[in-house]
Amino acid sequence: MAGRADESGALSAPGERPVRWAPEERDTLPGVGWGWQAVTGALVLVLVTLHMIANHFVVKGGLRDYQEVIAYITNPVILPLETLFLVVVSWHGLLGLRAVIFDFGLSVRAERIVTRVLLGVWVVTVLYGLTLLAILVTHP
Amino acid sequence: MSERAVTPARQAPPRGRRRGVLGWLDVRGRRLGGWAFILNRVTGLGVLFYLYLHLIVLSQLAAGPSSWNALLNWFLNPIFLVLDVVLLAGLLIHGLNGIRLTLVEFGLVVSRQKALLLAFGTVGVIVLLIGALRFLSDVGAK
Structure with a gap:
């Protein structure tokens, strides 16, 4: 794209700070950004309400x-919903944390690192949750 | 749409407001939307902290019935049940404020923001009271 600096700051003079990307160009992943926070937020709202009730x-x-946990989690309607809840709520939460961290005013490079680290945290969280669910479903 | 575009703190920051989290504490020139923004961030961080605490505690389920049920008895003491009410308050504030923010951000009910706040506040308080009565009646229930 014309006028956009690459990672080495090729559009800048040597020793100069690289040209900062426009805010709308900063997000390097799909599913990141304010619009997604609203979408995942809406989903979380439904799922957390169900989860709390x-x-x-009602219990x-x-x-x-x-025994009640096992009965609940092995329910064929509940299991996919709670799995979805795990995936979406952790995404929503970590995306929110990312926005808070970005409020400190980081460099583009630091922001990218934060995004990748939080993506890693999300993957680990989901894998942990899925493992726990698998244990509960298979060894009641 | 950039996430930065929705932070009221960035829309009209007073001269010299600190960047970052410390800027949240700056009361200068902050209007209702600004306070709601701060409240959403604080409750969001709190609820995220709880989420991970919760996920860690759930690992005790893998240790079997006796571990889990022992933990359960512990969680049914009044201190934890009061903390559950605090959690519910955080969830209600964050969730209801999130709906409000999304409606306003998508250009809906922008002209009736105070009425919206009052309506959501009322709903929140009612649900919180129901929740508090429900949770606190569980002391030592199992």
Whole structure:
């Protein structure tokens, strides 16, 4: 794209700070940015409401004991919904954390690193959650 | 659409406002939307912290019924149940404010923002009261 600096700052004179990308060009991943925070936020809103009602409002005693957790999580309707909740809520949360970190005014390079690290955290979070779900579903 | 475009703190920052998180504490020239922005960030960080705490605690399920049920008894003491009410408050503030922000951002109900805030505030307080009664009635329930 014309007028845009590459990573080495090719459009800048030697020793000069690289040309900063326009804000709308900073996001290097799909699913990142304000619009997605609203979309994932809407999904989280539905799923967290379901999660709170199912786990803390309708259950006798307000919390599920082991057998109740297994019965809940092996329900064929609940399992995909809770899995989706895990994927979407962690994305929404880490995307929010990214926005907070970006508020410190980082360089484009630092922002990219933050984005990649948080993407890694998200992958680990989802894998951890899926593992836990798999254990609960297969060893009741 | 850039995420930066929606931060009220950036729309009209007073001269000399600090950048970054410390800028949130700056009360100069901040209007209702600015406070809502701060509140959303603070509750968002709090709820994210809880999310990871929650995911870590859930690993005890893999240790079997006795570990989980012992933990459960612990969580049914009044201190934890009060913290549950605090969590619900954080979720309500963040969720309702998120809806409000999204509506306004997409150009809906921009002219009725105070009415919207009042409506959402009322809903939030009612749900919080129901939640508090529900949670606090669980003390030592299992």
